[in-house]
Amino acid sequence: MDGHELVERLRRVVGDRWLLLDEHELRTYESDGLLQYQQVPRLAVLPGTGEQVRACVAACAEAGVPWVARGAGSGLSGGALPVKDGVLIVLSRLNRILEVDLDNGRVCVEPGVTNAAVSTAVAPDFFYPPDPSSQIVCTIGGNVAENSGGAHCFKYGFTTNYVTGLEVVLADGTLVTIGGKELDPPGYDLLGAFVGSEGTLGVATKIWLRVVPVPEATRTLVAFFDSTRQAGEAVSAIVQAGIVPGAIEMMDATTIRAAEAMAHAGYPVGRGAALLVELDGAEAECDAQFTQVTSICAEQGSDDVRVSRDEAERALFWKTRKAAFPAMGRISPNYFVQDGVVPRTTLPDVLVRIDELAAEYGLTVANVFHAGDGNLHPLVCFDAAVEGQAARAEELAGRILDICLEAGGSITGEHGVGVDKRKHMAKMFGEGDLAAFQRLRCAFDPDGRANPGKVMPTPRLCGEVPGVYRQHPLEAAGLAERF
Amino acid sequence: MTTASAVRPASTEEAASALAELSSPVRPLGAGSRAEWGGPDAPGAVTVHTGGLDRIVAHNPGDFTAIVQAGVPFAELQRHLGREGQWLALDPPDRGGTIGGLVATADSGPARHRYGGVRDLVIGITVVLSDGTVARSGGTVIKNVAGYDLGKLFAGSYGTLGLVTQVALRLHPLPARTATLVAAIADPAALTAAVLAMSRHPLEAMALDVSWAGGTGRLLVRFGGVTAAARAADAAKLLHDVDTDVVVDDESIWAAQRSAQRGPAVVKVSALPTDLPAVIAAAGDATVVSRAALGVSYLCFPAGDDLAARVTAARAALAPRPTVVLDGARLVEGPWTAPDPGTLALMRSVKARFDPAGMFRPGTYVGGI
Numbered sequence: 001m002d003g004h005e006l007v008e009r010l011r012r013v014v015g016d017r018w019l020l021l022d023e024h025e026l027r028t029y030e031s032d033g034l035l036q037y038q039q040v041p042r043l044a045v046l047p048g049t050g051e052q053v054r055a056c057v058a059a060c061a062e063a064g065v066p067w068v069a070r071g072a073g074s075g076l077s078g079g080a081l082p083v084k085d086g087v088l089i090v091l092s093r094l095n096r097i098l099e100v101d102l103d104n105g106r107v108c109v110e111p112g113v114t115n116a117a118v119s120t121a122v123a124p125d126f127f128y129p130p131d132p133s134s135q136i137v138c139t140i141g142g143n144v145a146e147n148s149g150g151a152h153c154f155k156y157g158f159t160t161n162y163v164t165g166l167e168v169v170l171a172d173g174t175l176v177t178i179g180g181k182e183l184d185p186p187g188y189d190l191l192g193a194f195v196g197s198e199g200t201l202g203v204a205t206k207i208w209l210r211v212v213p214v215p216e217a218t219r220t221l222v223a224f225f226d227s228t229r230q231a232g233e234a235v236s237a238i239v240q241a242g243i244v245p246g247a248i249e250m251m252d253a254t255t256i257r258a259a260e261a262m263a264h265a266g267y268p269v270g271r272g273a274a275l276l277v278e279l280d281g282a283e284a285e286c287d288a289q290f291t292q293v294t295s296i297c298a299e300q301g302s303d304d305v306r307v308s309r310d311e312a313e314r315a316l317f318w319k320t321r322k323a324a325f326p327a328m329g330r331i332s333p334n335y336f337v338q339d340g341v342v343p344r345t346t347l348p349d350v351l352v353r354i355d356e357l358a359a360e361y362g363l364t365v366a367n368v369f370h371a372g373d374g375n376l377h378p379l380v381c382f383d384a385a386v387e388g389q390a391a392r393a394e395e396l397a398g399r400i401l402d403i404c405l406e407a408g409g410s411i412t413g414e415h416g417v418g419v420d421k422r423k424h425m426a427k428m429f430g431e432g433d434l435a436a437f438q439r440l441r442c443a444f445d446p447d448g449r450a451n452p453g454k455v456m457p458t459p460r461l462c463g464e465v466p467g468v469y470r471q472h473p474l475e476a477a478g479l480a481e482r483f
Numbered sequence: 484m485t486t487a488s489a490v491r492p493a494s495t496e497e498a499a500s501a502l503a504e505l506s507s508p509v510r511p512l513g514a515g516s517r518a519e520w521g522g523p524d525a526p527g528a529v530t531v532h533t534g535g536l537d538r539i540v541a542h543n544p545g546d547f548t549a550i551v552q553a554g555v556p557f558a559e560l561q562r563h564l565g566r567e568g569q570w571l572a573l574d575p576p577d578r579g580g581t582i583g584g585l586v587a588t589a590d591s592g593p594a595r596h597r598y599g600g601v602r603d604l605v606i607g608i609t610v611v612l613s614d615g616t617v618a619r620s621g622g623t624v625i626k627n628v629a630g631y632d633l634g635k636l637f638a639g640s641y642g643t644l645g646l647v648t649q650v651a652l653r654l655h656p657l658p659a660r661t662a663t664l665v666a667a668i669a670d671p672a673a674l675t676a677a678v679l680a681m682s683r684h685p686l687e688a689m690a691l692d693v694s695w696a697g698g699t700g701r702l703l704v705r706f707g708g709v710t711a712a713a714r715a716a717d718a719a720k721l722l723h724d725v726d727t728d729v730v731v732d733d734e735s736i737w738a739a740q741r742s743a744q745r746g747p748a749v750v751k752v753s754a755l756p757t758d759l760p761a762v763i764a765a766a767g768d769a770t771v772v773s774r775a776a777l778g779v780s781y782l783c784f785p786a787g788d789d790l791a792a793r794v795t796a797a798r799a800a801l802a803p804r805p806t807v808v809l810d811g812a813r814l815v816e817g818p819w820t821a822p823d824p825g826t827l828a829l830m831r832s833v834k835a836r837f838d839p840a841g842m843f844r845p846g847t848y849v850g851g852i
């Protein structure tokens with residue numbers, strides 16, 4: 001199939017209106033949420049059904065053309081960055097909720113449904129716990145690909161703990177069901193392998209999710225401390241006491257200052273750290289634990305513990321936390337959001353290391369994070385107008401990941417590897433590990449057409465298994481080497 | 484070329500060099516407490532004993548994580564963690580099994596209701612593949628999305644993809660107190676209605692099981708925490724015209740639930756909570772242990788001449804719901820319900836990539852993998 005034939009075939013599948021060839025229109029899709037990477041695809045399709053997705057992928061397979069799936073494009077690692085000469089498959093039209101079965105605690109959705117729409121569909125008695133801050137826009141398909149998490153994941157778990165089944169179009173154009181509406185169908189847990197695979201193993205066209213009852217009670221407090229060390233120790237003491245908060249979020253002095261200027265929630269500017277703790281669950285248990293948390297905060301040195309009296313006040317506490325990223329624009333012209341993880345107990349020391357490093361680079365790093373699971377989001381501030389500062393900031397952001405790894409952590413807790421963190425993968429994983437990853441990828445997509453160039457640090461090809469060695473065209477052309 | 488009929492590595496490295504030298508089929512083995520699950524191994528398969536991989540490498544109480552080698556006995560790990568008021572929140576029926584065997588079979592018990600299964604608690608894994616490659620995925624932190632999640636792929640793979648030598652685990656605090664609501668309900672439809680009434684409520688129960696034996700049933704809902712007994716009593720109010728009891732000294736109830744998951748022949752059923760009446764109807768003379776809010780049930784058949792026939796009849800009655808024969812797998816032709824052809828082809832492809840030589844337990848897994 002030549003290029004022209006592919007275009008015509010895709011046109012027949014999705015219809016004229018949903019085939020985009022115009023450079024202008026395609027620019028909409030040149031980046032995901034990480035704007036420093038841009039690539040215009042050769043063309044984009046917006047299929048309207050799972051069957052159309054399958055037909056598009058099958059056409060690409062026949063034409064030997066790579067493709068990238070895209071949800072809302074809110075990803076922060078360049079995961080949905082198009083490939084040059086490739087097809088972009090935009091899933092926003094697949095936005096139907098197919099089934100709501102509350103007796104069995106299940107919802108079945110198409111991939112383009114937004115995260116927030118799932119909770120809305122099962123309200124008021126149920127909700128869908130994984131709650132990325134981008135939940136109003138990001139899609140369930142994107143969440144599945146990234147194994148997204150949110151503030152409530154320390155207690156409730158991540159996307160992977162809530163997906164029970166998927167319908168997936170594989171790169172050769174076949175449709176398979178992995179997992180199901182029920183748990184534990186026999187065989188390998190391909191579902192576990194697919195969730196978090198960043199669009200490299202296929203396109204999810206139908207997704208079964210588990211939803212859970214809304215907790216009976218929610219109690220929220222914010223405690224202020226002189227230092228992030230003190231606040232970090234309070235987190236450890238709370239968790240050590242056997243309490244699993246619904247959310248436990250920390251902000252440092254810089255973040256408090258910026259966020260308060262935007263949210264006006266009365267956070268005391270000048271304090272070293274703010275800890276937002278939310279408990280939820282059965283009313284009696286929640287109250288008993290809340291008293292304990294309040295006294296732990298005081299014992300760990302907080303002289304200012306504020307308990308929300310009503311829903312409006314709770315919303316205000318959260319508004320400040322949620323303002324943290326956008327507010328940073330007020331104190332710095334530009335910033336990078338880093339995403340790293342450390343074992344929770346190392347938090348206080350890691351924060352000191354980050355401060356030292358920021359001083360060495362002469363840049364400001366603001367810290368806001370999901371403290372329960374040690375997921376840091378350092379915001380590396382810089383001014384792009386100052387020659388070389390962006391590059392220095394990027395280097396600093398990378399060195400923060402080195403600190404995370406030295407502490408026994410990870411290079412990403414929720415944003416994924418995408419294109420952005422490929423360069424860090426070899427620091428976290430050895431050659432044997434990466435080769436094993438490649439085996440999985442080859443099992444799903446031996447020709448490497450699904451979202452190529454993502455996740456793995458260097459392009460790799462799949463050997464034939466089983467059978468005899470044949471040279472891949474890319475290899476022959478010297479563009480890639482076999483691992 | 485090694486011709487030994489068994490090897491017993493004491494480290495991941497030793498396992499790697501042993502496997503690199505072998506070319507015959509191999510069969511990883513822990514304590515053998517679930518040895519008969521899955522299909523029979525090829526005659527002459529070399530046993531790779533994990534008993535030498537017996538170290539609890541690290542326990543980080545502050546981080547609620549542990550790193551454990553595959554041969555560590557499950558009970559020993561729990562004892563160790565318990566000293567710090569923590570546990571690996573899995574409570575499968577335990578007959579002296581190892582962590583490796585637990586991961587390989589993805590076995591679980593009543594606590595799965597609250598904490599999830601093996602797949603949800605393994606945060607990192609080290610495996611040795613048939614060519615001796617050592618591969619790790621995940622890490623030692625509870626939140627991590629770097630790289631593919633091989634821990635989930637190997638959980639429940641029955642030793643057919645490679646040898647698991649070490650895992651990193653997420654731990655939980657032991658509950659301060661527990662209490663169990665027990666409700667006796669003899670009608671399957673009413674029992675199911677009671678389950679649904681409970682599962683639609685935000686109870687935050689530790690476990691929600693049904694037991695069915697001798698033509699009558701019980702709903703068992705376990706609570707943990709300082710207010711456990713009060714919450715169990717509150718939950719009873721959701722049920723009308725039902726005999727209920729709150730048991731504070733409840734460990735023996737749950738020990739019985741666990742042990743009823745093992746027997747002469749045990750069929751595990753994947754279904755939905757609303758399928759419970761159908762599961763009970765299909766069970767015949769088997770006792771039923773159901774993780775009722777999850778839809779996962781275990782039918783435990785008493786011994787007897789026609790055991791195989793009873794197992795087969797129950798599975799046929801439950802079809803197309805997938806079933807797996809655990810204990811007594813040898814009684815039937817195929818212990819696993821085969822996945823649909825497309826899914827099975829993908830599973831075969833995974834097997835072919837991870838174990839191209841077909842060394843790990845060939846022919847013993849789903850669809851003859």
Ligand SMILES: Cc1cc2nc3c(=O)[nH]c(=O)nc-3n(C[C@H](O)[C@H](O)[C@H](O)COP(=O)(O)OP(=O)(O)OC[C@H]3O[C@@H](n4cnc5c(N)ncnc54)[C@H](O)[C@@H]3O)c2cc1C
Nearest residue numbers: 071072073074075079132133139141142145149199204414
């Ligand atoms: C302001 C802001 C806040 C954020 N907060 C959080 C947060 O709290 N937690 C968090 O985890 N993330 C967060 N994110 C990141 C992002 O929202 C998530 O990664 C989200 O899951 C991406 O969804 P999307 O629909 O935008 O996917 P996209 O960005 O379009 O795509 C992401 C990846 O998914 C793949 N993909 C998309 N659809 C499918 C499909 N159907 N099948 C297979 N692959 C598919 C793509 O190929 C790509 O690799 C945030 C982003 C922003 C901009």
